[in-house]
Structures are given as C-alpha cells and as structure tokens.
Amino acid sequence: MLSDADADYVVVDMDSMYGPMSWLRLHGAGKTVIGLTSASRVQTEYRLGKPFGAGELKALLQQLDSGAPEPRTSAPLAAPANTPEPETPPPTPIEAPAAVTSEPVPMAVAPAAVAAPEPDTVPSEAAQAPQPAPPAPAAPVERRLGDWLAPGALKGKRRFQRDSLVLLIDAERRQYHGPALLKPLDAAFQGPLDEADFVALDAAEWDRQAATLGVPQPLGRLVWFGALLADRGRLAAGYDPGARYQLLKWPQTEREFPKHFRIATAMMKGPATLPEIADASGVTPEEATDFVNANLATGFAEPFREPEPEADPPKSGGLFGRLRGR
Structure with missing residues (x-):
C-alpha cells in the first residue's frame, strides 16, 4: 500500500460522492484506476465489484498482471471456473483491503503478480486432469468523444473532424474551437473513436485553422454536453x-x-x-x-449527504449547574 502519488494502481470508491472527481484527477495524472463499485459498469480502466472476496481480488490481480482492462459493460469479475487449485505449497494468503469508508480517500495498491506453483509441487491428479481452455481475450474498451475529453486522455493540440464538422481541441489549456451551438455536435458524440481520429497540429497549422473557427471556448462545455447525451435518460x-x-x-x-x-x-x-x-x-x-x-x-x-448530528453540549458543572438541574 502506497500513497496515490507513488502507486501504479489506485482503487477509487466510485459509489462515493467524490469518486468520479478522484478518478478524473488520477486519470489525468497518468495513474491506472480500479473502480470499486456495486454498478455493473464503470468508466475506469478496471473494475472491482461490491461486495468482493479473496476470489474476486485474486482475479483482479491476475487481470492486472495480464495488462488487459475490463470492458466497461462487462459483468463483475470472477475467478475462472474449474481451475485446479494446487494442494502444496498453499497459496500465499491475500489480505482483503480494509472496509471502504465514506471518506474521499482512494486506496492505493502496489503492483502485484499472482505466482504460479512450481511444476514439481503440482499433485499428479491435477497434472492428469484436463486443463481449462484459456480465457478469451478481453474486448477492447470502447471510447467515445466524451471519454477522450477527460483530463489526460489527449496531449497537445488536436483536430477532430467528422464529415463537415471540425473541432480543434487544446488539451493542455482545456479549450476548443468549433461551432457556437451544441446541438449540431450530437453526431460527433456517437460511435467509438481512437486516438488516430485526433490529428496532432503544429503551432502554425493550429493558428491558421483556429482563425477560421472563432474565439476559443472552455472544453468543459463539451464535457457537459457529452455527459448530457451519454446515458439517454438513465x-x-x-x-x-x-x-x-x-x-x-x-x-x-x-x-x-x-x-x-x-x-x-x-x-x-x-x-x-x-x-x-x-x-x-x-x-x-x-x-x-x-x-x-x-x-x-x-x-x-x-x-446530497445528510450532515452528521451535532454532539450534545457538555453539561455545566458547579453549584449553579446543579441548581439548574433541579
């Protein structure tokens, strides 16, 4: 366990009121975020479902070791079925993290790998048993325009173009050049995109194209519009x-x-x-x-969270306090 500034993987309680903001900050800082949530999908790279036990935690560590993120719409993590467990030596115990509190403090996890048993320690019965088929490769995470607008997702000055629509995105200054109205941008937020859809521009080309698109606007305006469209009433x-x-x-x-x-x-x-x-x-x-x-x-x-009840004021002592108590 390390501070979030030093850890490679950080667990964030996405069900808390500060969870999404913590994810944006850590994602912008280049950290790999594991979303702890009871929801079936989450916007972080990896997911740890609530409640979880040693099996789910082991499966997560194996997934981290393979480097394959979980698709956002996938079911909660589970250990592979029918996997023979070695009898000797016993596996190293994995401690479950402490209970997550409502405090907006992400848990940081040092990188770990799940060690496989040595070949000479596998029981003969397990060696003769049929081996399970290797798991199917994880589907690539689908990222839409709203995902690419998150802090840290893009670097430098980029041009995004779809048909006649052009957006110039300055990822460092968190600004963009584009149409004044938002509704014409609806189609730009539909369908998956990859980094190749955002063409890097040098300073001269940026200035030339930006001059035709008007004054810069805050990128938060596009983030707001993307979130407005993302879940369609859910x-x-x-x-x-x-x-x-x-x-x-x-x-x-x-x-x-x-x-x-x-x-x-x-x-x-x-x-x-x-x-x-x-x-x-x-x-x-x-x-x-x-x-x-x-x-x-x-x-x-x-x-909204209900405020904590105020503690009762201390009772006054002394002669006058006892007289008032009567």
Whole structure:
C-alpha cells in the first residue's frame, strides 16, 4: 500500500460522492484506476465489484498482471471456473483491503503478480486432469468523444473532424474551437473513436485553422454536453437512482435547452430526488436525469449527504449547574 502519488494502481470508491472527481484527477495524472463499485459498469480502466472476496481480488490481480482492462459493460469479475487449485505449497494468503469508508480517500495498491506453483509441487491428479481452455481475450474498451475529453486522455493540440464538422481541441489549456451551438455536435458524440481520429497540429497549422473557427471556448462545455447525451435518460453509472441531488452553484445554462433553466431553478431550492426534480420543473424524468448527469460530470452537482448530528453540549458543572438541574 502506497500513497496515490507513488502507486501504479489506485482503487477509487466510485459509489462515493467524490469518486468520479478522484478518478478524473488520477486519470489525468497518468495513474491506472480500479473502480470499486456495486454498478455493473464503470468508466475506469478496471473494475472491482461490491461486495468482493479473496476470489474476486485474486482475479483482479491476475487481470492486472495480464495488462488487459475490463470492458466497461462487462459483468463483475470472477475467478475462472474449474481451475485446479494446487494442494502444496498453499497459496500465499491475500489480505482483503480494509472496509471502504465514506471518506474521499482512494486506496492505493502496489503492483502485484499472482505466482504460479512450481511444476514439481503440482499433485499428479491435477497434472492428469484436463486443463481449462484459456480465457478469451478481453474486448477492447470502447471510447467515445466524451471519454477522450477527460483530463489526460489527449496531449497537445488536436483536430477532430467528422464529415463537415471540425473541432480543434487544446488539451493542455482545456479549450476548443468549433461551432457556437451544441446541438449540431450530437453526431460527433456517437460511435467509438481512437486516438488516430485526433490529428496532432503544429503551432502554425493550429493558428491558421483556429482563425477560421472563432474565439476559443472552455472544453468543459463539451464535457457537459457529452455527459448530457451519454446515458439517454438513465443515471450515470456509480450513482444511486434513489438518492437526492443538489446543485453546488448555478451552472452555465445553454439557450438551446430552455428547460434547463427551470430544472436548475428547482434544484437550487434544495436537495431532491430525480422524480421530485422532474415534477418541480415540469419536465420528463429523462430530461431531469440527463441534466443531473451533465452537472455531475462537470462538478456543479453532487449527491446530497445528510450532515452528521451535532454532539450534545457538555453539561455545566458547579453549584449553579446543579441548581439548574433541579
């Protein structure tokens, strides 16, 4: 166990209110993040399902050793079936991590590999048993435009083009040049992309093309729009559909989405569930959920947590305190 600055792999509780923000920070710092979650899918490179035991932890360590990330839509990790266990020597015990608390502190795991038993220690019965088929190679993780906009996903100045649409993305300054309206960008957020779709530009070519596309805009605007479209009316993975959500500050609302002003007004009145937000703002539950997703991704919203009860004040002592007690 190391600090998150020194570890190769970091476990983040994605079900906590600070989990997604911790993932963005660590991902931007180049760390490999393992998402600890009860959800069936997660945006981190690897996933550790809740609850987990030694078998799930062993399977995760084997996956880390192979270097093959888990697809985001895959089922929780499980140890391969029918794998013969060696009788001697006994495997080195793997301690389960301490219980995850609500504190926003990611767990850091030092790199480890699962050692195979020496050939001369395998029992003869196991050696004669049929060996299981090797596991199928993991499917590549599908990344869309919204995933490539996360901090650290791209480096330098890049051009993304799809048909007549052109976006110039400055990953270091977190800015972009492109159309003033967001709705025409809907098609750009559909379908998988790889790094080859983002062409690196030198300074001269960047300046020439940027001059035709107008002033730079904050990249967070595209992150917001990508999260608005990502789940199509379903709450983003890692969040509780029954929880109450609140806005931390007034978000930047777009004129293209006039209903968002009503949703933001309703949320600023206090924490509320998704159905309560939809009823208070007069929109559909899907519209309210998409708005909450967009503001969770940009840090304007968060799940509400009940404050800890205040401790009772200490009772006063002395003569006057005893007289008041009577």
